[in-house]
Amino acid sequence: MNAPSGIWLADARHCPSPNADERPTDCETDLLVIHNISLPPGEFTGDYVEDLFLNRLDPAAHPYFATIAELRVSAHLFVRRNGDCIQFVALDRRAWHAGVSCFQGRERCNDFSIGIELEGSDDQPFTAAQYERLAQLTAQIMQHYPAITIERITGHSDIAPGRKTDPGPLFDWQRYRAMIGQAC
Known part of the structure; x- marks a missing residue:
């Protein structure tokens, strides 16, 4: 089997998602969006996030899954609680992570951003391993995309406020x- 084309990070496990497409040709990748996700909500076991991004989430496995099983979403990278990383979409392709979004007057953030999902929730702290891996990934991404600077890293809540x-x-x-500065 041939390796998938595009920009894939060597230290991530690769699980190509079908939920991606080509970026617009006239669009520079210059934004990094940080997310959190847990499936079921608030739980950090199993491979349910992976299943969601690969369109194989069993709607019968948990009552909540029936409400999201038909979603077609992805992120470029997913960082587990222990720091393990899975890459679902090549960095030079458009992942479907931001939805309806706007950053500094530019809509459709998926066109020009990279999305990193952290295994987590709004009401639980992230782990030291996640921060360490996130900083390492960010440094690698910034090497590939110099237009992504500290000022161009934001949260999903900032590009989709209220949603x-x-x-x-x-x-x-x-x-x-601070950790990005140490990793660069």
């Missing part, structure tokens, strides 16, 4: 930004 709340109030932006 999304992640990465949530317990995400430590100051800690994360």
Whole structure:
């Protein structure tokens, strides 16, 4: 089997999602969006997020899954609680993570952003392993995309206010930004 084409990070497990497509040709990738996700909500066991991004989530496995099983979503990267990372979409392709969104007057953030999902929820702190891996991934992404600077890293809640709340109030932006500086 041939390796998938595009920009795939060597230290991530690769699970190509069908929920991606080509970016517009006239659009520079210059935004990084941080998310959180847990399935079922608030639980951190199993491979349900992976199943969602690969369109194989069993709606009968949990009552909540019946409400989302038909969604077609993805993210470029997913960081588990222990720091393990799965890459679902090549960085140079458009993942379907932001939905209806706007950053500094530009709509359709999926066109020009990279999305990283952290296994978590709005009401539980993230782990040290997640911050460490997130900072490492961010440094790698910034090497590929120099237009992504500290000022161009944001939360899902910032590009979809009123619709999304992640990465949530317990995400430590100051800690994360300090760690990026150490990782670069």
